[in-house]
Amino acid sequence: MYVSYAAHGTTIAGRWLALLVILSARFEPDGSELIDTAEPDNAGEPGSTLTPRERDVVRRVALGANMPQIAAELYLSPSTVRSHVRNAMIKTHAHTRAQLVAIALGRD
Secondary structure, three states: OOOEEEEEEEEOEEEEEEEEEEEEEOOOOOOOOOOOOOOOOOOOOOOOOOHHHHHHHHHHOOOOOOOOOHHHHOOOOOHHHHHHHHHHHHOOOOOOOOHHHHHHHHOO
């Protein structure tokens, strides 16, 4: 498999963080692209964008904070934070938190 990627590492608030984005994936050098670049079906629909609170929660997930940390920082219950993450994943069609972060960063 041939994979093209971009990576960036940095230290934020004393934590080393890395963002890795797969740009292209092919089984053969000149083979067909394995990564679909189409927009989600709901792109542009009302409600398909993240709320300010969802964006704030996703940003903290991207910085490596866990549910209890995010809840404490935003004065929310962990279940409310979980709901914001779940709703953001539904809106972006993300299957994992890492994918959610990549999608959210790509939209900003």
